[in-house]
Amino acid sequence: MRVVVLGGGFSGVAAVRHLERLLRRRTDVEITLVSRENFFVLTPLLFEACSGRLELRHCAQPIRAALRRARFIEATVESVDVERQLVRTVSFEDTAYDLSYDHLVVALGASTNDRLIPGSSNALTFKTVADALVLRNRLIDCFERADAAADGAQRRECLSVVMIGGGLVGVELVGELTAFADDVLRFYPRIRRDEVGFRLFEAGPRILPEIDAKLAVTAARVLQRRGVDIQVSTAVQSIEAGRVRLQNDTVEAGIIVLAAGIVPSSVASAMPVLHDQRGRIAVDATMRSRSHPQIWALGDCAAIPGPDGRPYPALAQHAVREGRHLANNLAAALDARAPSSFMFRQLGTMASLGHTRAVARVFGLRLTGFVAWWLRRTYYLFQMPRWDRRLRIVLDWTVALFFRPDITRVDLRVEREQEKEAHQLVERASGRHRAMQT
Ligand SMILES: Cc1cc2nc3c(=O)[nH]c(=O)nc-3n(C[C@H](O)[C@H](O)[C@H](O)COP(=O)(O)OP(=O)(O)OC[C@H]3O[C@@H](n4cnc5c(N)ncnc54)[C@H](O)[C@@H]3O)c2cc1C
Numbered sequence: 431m432r433v434v435v436l437g438g439g440f441s442g443v444a445a446v447r448h449l450e451r452l453l454r455r456r457t458d459v460e461i462t463l464v465s466r467e468n469f470f471v472l473t474p475l476l477f478e479a480c481s482g483r484l485e486l487r488h489c490a491q492p493i494r495a496a497l498r499r500a501r502f503i504e505a506t507v508e509s510v511d512v513e514r515q516l517v518r519t520v521s522f523e524d525t526a527y528d529l530s531y532d533h534l535v536v537a538l539g540a541s542t543n544d545r546l547i548p549g550s551s552n553a554l555t556f557k558t559v560a561d562a563l564v565l566r567n568r569l570i571d572c573f574e575r576a577d578a579a580a581d582g583a584q585r586r587e588c589l590s591v592v593m594i595g596g597g598l599v600g601v602e603l604v605g606e607l608t609a610f611a612d613d614v615l616r617f618y619p620r621i622r623r624d625e626v627g628f629r630l631f632e633a634g635p636r637i638l639p640e641i642d643a644k645l646a647v648t649a650a651r652v653l654q655r656r657g658v659d660i661q662v663s664t665a666v667q668s669i670e671a672g673r674v675r676l677q678n679d680t681v682e683a684g685i686i687v688l689a690a691g692i693v694p695s696s697v698a699s700a701m702p703v704l705h706d707q708r709g710r711i712a713v714d715a716t717m718r719s720r721s722h723p724q725i726w727a728l729g730d731c732a733a734i735p736g737p738d739g740r741p742y743p744a745l746a747q748h749a750v751r752e753g754r755h756l757a758n759n760l761a762a763a764l765d766a767r768a769p770s771s772f773m774f775r776q777l778g779t780m781a782s783l784g785h786t787r788a789v790a791r792v793f794g795l796r797l798t799g800f801v802a803w804w805l806r807r808t809y810y811l812f813q814m815p816r817w818d819r820r821l822r823i824v825l826d827w828t829v830a831l832f833f834r835p836d837i838t839r840v841d842l843r844v845e846r847e848q849e850k851e852a853h854q855l856v857e858r859a860s861g862r863h864r865a866m867q868t
């Protein structure tokens with residue numbers, strides 16, 4: 431019996447780890463996890479990895495270290511042939527190969543919604559470790575250029591950051607970036623704090639729609655005190671290089687970040703199974719596809735109905751629990767037992783605002799300031815699966831308390847050039863090989 435899990439994020443890794451435990455005596459079941467990277471990212475820690483409070487690698491966990499008996503394959507899933515029960519994957523050397531399955535678990539997550547606003551490719555996104563590194567490099571680059579600029583107007587232009595989207599990701603990121611700016615300013619004596627500008631545009635009537643309205647007001651006040659210009663009910667019409675167009679205005683920006691919602695993985699949306707109107711795989715409450723019983727789906731790429739019929743939100747706390755529950759259901763299905771419905775009541779929502787501040791609603795209690803920030807940090811620290819990683823994170827946080835921030839900009843151009851050269855060499859060699867065969 432072959433169980434293939436696609437996607438090594440929150441839900442996929444949780445499902446495989448739990449399956450390993452449940453099926454430890456079933457030597458007839460082979461579990462394979464396929465993911466694009468050999469690590470999984472604890473996204474709530476990505477903000478601090480971007481600002482440098484946390485070493486970039488420490489917000490991620492190597493997948494192989496988290497697994498016991500499951501096989502891991504680092505490859506990109508291209509498509510799924512549901513009739514032949516085959517997954518088509520491509521490894522990073524462009525070698526394609528197929529994997530057969532008896533049960534398929536789709537946990538491919540989502541990506542930033544770049545279909546909503548024309549010109550979205552001109553903005554940076556914030557979803558992966560690479561995104562965090564790119565944004566960090568761009569920020570440091572802007573500070574360096576502003577420091578060399580001749581006058582205040584040029585400095586302001588370099589140092590204006592526009593955030594599109596006032597949901598959890600947009601707000602948490604802008605909060606962390608204000609803290610980053612305050613920390614690094616000591617290295618740039620020619621730049622004044624009021625020359626660093628942050629603007630946040632939200633199409634809806636308020637920021638943080640995921641959280642209690644009172645806490646959202648508190649969060650907005652905290653950010654505004656730090657100089658963030660928040661404009662709600664303001665839909666961005668289009669994005670150009672270094673410019674954002676609104677209904678009646680155009681805003682120049684040194685950095686534009688797009689955080690205006692997500693769309694399910696394109697591979698999951700393209701699978702010939704039943705989907706909801708947003709392109710998520712339509713599953714029943716047991717997380718089994720409504721059209722193909724040998725396919726299961728969970729996390730951000732699935733529409734899992736809650737007790738009220740509405741799909742559960744795209745959040746990590748849900749994804750992890752869905753992973754464990756799906757593993758129970760899959761193990762039950764393998765034993766010819768009936769799977770059960772997934773039911774989960776959200777424990778709370780927390781949003782970090784940087785500068786050791788956060789807002790949180792936990793078990794019905796509203797928390798703000800340092801307590802909320804500490805609670806959020808501690809909670810996500812324990813979401814990291816292994817103690818070695820947790821220890822590294824705590825060490826980074828401690829070092830960041832006592833020492834100056836790191837403004838090293840890691841340039842990846844050389845590595846990219848080397849990769850390109852290596853690729854050309856392989857192409858040439860295989861061309862020669864083909865020529866010799868003919
Ligand atoms: C910056 C940020 C901060 C967040 N903060 C919070 C928070 O504080 N609290 C909270 O509850 N939620 C938070 N979230 C949301 C949370 O991260 C997601 O809900 C969660 O990651 C969903 O889990 P998932 O397993 O469905 O997808 P993911 O965790 O995204 O995993 C999908 C996996 O599939 C892999 N993959 C995708 N496509 C392919 C392919 N074609 N081939 C191979 N592999 C592929 C990806 O590389 C990834 O490993 C945050 C999200 C972001 C972006």
